Amino acid sequence: MRYMSTRGQVRDLSFKDAVMMGLANDGGLLLPKQIPAIDTTQLAAYQTMSYPQIAFDIISRFTGDDFDQNDLRELIERSYATFDHPDVTPVTKQDGVYILELFHGPTLAFKDVALQFLGNLFEYLLEERNEKMNILGATSGDTGSAAIYGVRGKDRINIFIMHPDGKVSPIQKLQMTTVTDENVFNLAIRGTFDDGQRIVKETFNDLDFKANYSLGAVNSINWARVLAQIVYYFYAYSRVQPETGCEKIDFSVPTGNFGDIFAGYMAKRMGLPVDKLILATNENNILSRFVLNGDYSVGDVVETLSPSMDIQIASNFERYLYYLLGEDSESLCGLMESFATSKSLQFDGQLQAKVREDFDSLTVDKAATVDQIRDFHQRTGYVLDPHTAVGVRAGERLSDPDVPVVCLATAHPAKFGDAVQQAIGQDPERPASLDGIEQRDSRCELIDAETEKVKAYLAQRAR
Numbered sequence: 525m526r527y528m529s530t531r532g533q534v535r536d537l538s539f540k541d542a543v544m545m546g547l548a549n550d551g552g553l554l555l556p557k558q559i560p561a562i563d564t565t566q567l568a569a570y571q572t573m574s575y576p577q578i579a580f581d582i583i584s585r586f587t588g589d590d591f592d593q594n595d596l597r598e599l600i601e602r603s604y605a606t607f608d609h610p611d612v613t614p615v616t617k618q619d620g621v622y623i624l625e626l627f628h629g630p631t632l633a634f635k636d637v638a639l640q641f642l643g644n645l646f647e648y649l650l651e652e653r654n655e656k657m658n659i660l661g662a663t664s665g666d667t668g669s670a671a672i673y674g675v676r677g678k679d680r681i682n683i684f685i686m687h688p689d690g691k692v693s694p695i696q697k698l699q700m701t702t703v704t705d706e707n708v709f710n711l712a713i714r715g716t717f718d719d720g721q722r723i724v725k726e727t728f729n730d731l732d733f734k735a736n737y738s739l740g741a742v743n744s745i746n747w748a749r750v751l752a753q754i755v756y757y758f759y760a761y762s763r764v765q766p767e768t769g770c771e772k773i774d775f776s777v778p779t780g781n782f783g784d785i786f787a788g789y790m791a792k793r794m795g796l797p798v799d800k801l802i803l804a805t806n807e808n809n810i811l812s813r814f815v816l817n818g819d820y821s822v823g824d825v826v827e828t829l830s831p832s833m834d835i836q837i838a839s840n841f842e843r844y845l846y847y848l849l850g851e852d853s854e855s856l857c858g859l860m861e862s863f864a865t866s867k868s869l870q871f872d873g874q875l876q877a878k879v880r881e882d883f884d885s886l887t888v889d890k891a892a893t894v895d896q897i898r899d900f901h902q903r904t905g906y907v908l909d910p911h912t913a914v915g916v917r918a919g920e921r922l923s924d925p926d927v928p929v930v931c932l933a934t935a936h937p938a939k940f941g942d943a944v945q946q947a948i949g950q951d952p953e954r955p956a957s958l959d960g961i962e963q964r965d966s967r968c969e970l971i972d973a974e975t976e977k978v979k980a981y982l983a984q985r986a987r
């Protein structure tokens with residue numbers, strides 16, 4: 525199994541090197557050269573396998589022979605032992621829709637599924653290579669704490685996480701800033717998540733800086749993030765298919781940075797019988813406009829009730845474009861260059877039709893999000909977080925009545941108490957991990973959204 529960049533200049537990496545490289549050194553994103561296929565016999569076998577067993581089966585198809593398989597199995601088991609549910613990502617049926625609960629990890633969001641794994645993977649690879657790493661990441665709310673929990677206290681790693689000041693929920697902020705381990709640095713940037721993501725990319729694209737400070741990536745620009753997220757699509761299918769008897773399945777995915785839904789797209793390419801991937805967005809609906817009209821043009825970031833999706837430029841979109849353009853790096857580079865200056869891409873009817881073979885989409889605004897949380901709670905007693913509400917709204921509106929729909933529950937409602945309170949007039953139940961969080965010590969620095977300032981900050985505190 526070898527890896528190459530969407531932009532064609534990085535051509536032949538091992539899995540381990542791809543994980544360590546994060547963003548490809550030519551500015552593109554890394555992808556496996558071949559996509560392993562999972563056949564119907566294996567799909568059936570998953571029905572009696574646990575989450576970690578399925579995870580091992582899938583992940584090991586992407587790691588190649590130089591990864592000791594016993595070590596990999598142990599690493600995966602350890603990563604999911606931190607979840608508070610025996611099924612890791614349980615599926616529950618509520619009023620006709622299946623909810624895939626991805627929020628049973630330490631920081632109550634789907635990001636834990638990949639970042640518990642990636643934290644352990646980094647530790648393992650750094651030990652093996654006798655190296656150190658400085659992680660630089662950007663978050664709109666959930667990746668930050670999940671990444672911090674994935675690597676806190678780890679010997680060879682320092683982590684620097686930027687979040688947009690004042691634009692994440694109070695609990696999201698506390699989950700990051702109350703981790704005061706020596707290796708954790710929180711930066712509140714004066715800007716948006718897109719500024720943070722731009723700073724990450726500009727810093728990684730300075731190849732001398734990247735090498736001098738051994739930069740590591742925890743955002744979904746890192747292939748290992750996408751890989752670990754592919755697993756739960758197969759897991760959900762293995763639990764829902766036997767119950768419904770239906771061969772096909774729809775997934776509805778609250779979408780911001782396009783990493784989660786891209787993992788679903790990869791699962792489909794591997795052979796998972798996905799009928800439709802429903803891309804659910806809030807008012808920051810650049811991806812929805814792309815799916816419905818071929819219009820990928822950047823607007824201003826709007827603050828919504830689902831802050832983790834307050835994103836305009838979705839980094840994994842490039843991975844999808846690579847496939848959409850027939851794996852043609854040259855055309856992709858042309859498009860990315862033109863996007864860098866114009867901030868807009870328009871796709872013709874033929875490409876739009878190709879997109880619609882896999883995706884459908886709906887924009888769910890603030891009022892509809894509140895209405896969805898309230899209405900769903902009245903119908904089922906189940907409390908949705910605002911991101912999941914966006915996904916469930918889209919799933920209920922767009923799925924085919926003959927095809928079961930699985931909605932990805934990306935975060936626990938307790939992370940977004942204000943939105944829930946607004947919708948149902950009561951606070952969501954609080955998991956024990958949040959007990960006393962407001963009283964804990966916290967540490968965070970405010971900084972301008974300028975790449976050079978962030979680089980200087982990191983350089984002074986690097987391992």
Ligand SMILES: N[C@@H](CCOP(=O)(O)O)C(=O)O
Pocket residue numbers: 662663664665666667668742743744745780781783784832833839
């Ligand atoms: N929604 C994310 C934004 C970063 O996305 P990632 O998947 O690339 O880490 C967040 O909550 O931080």
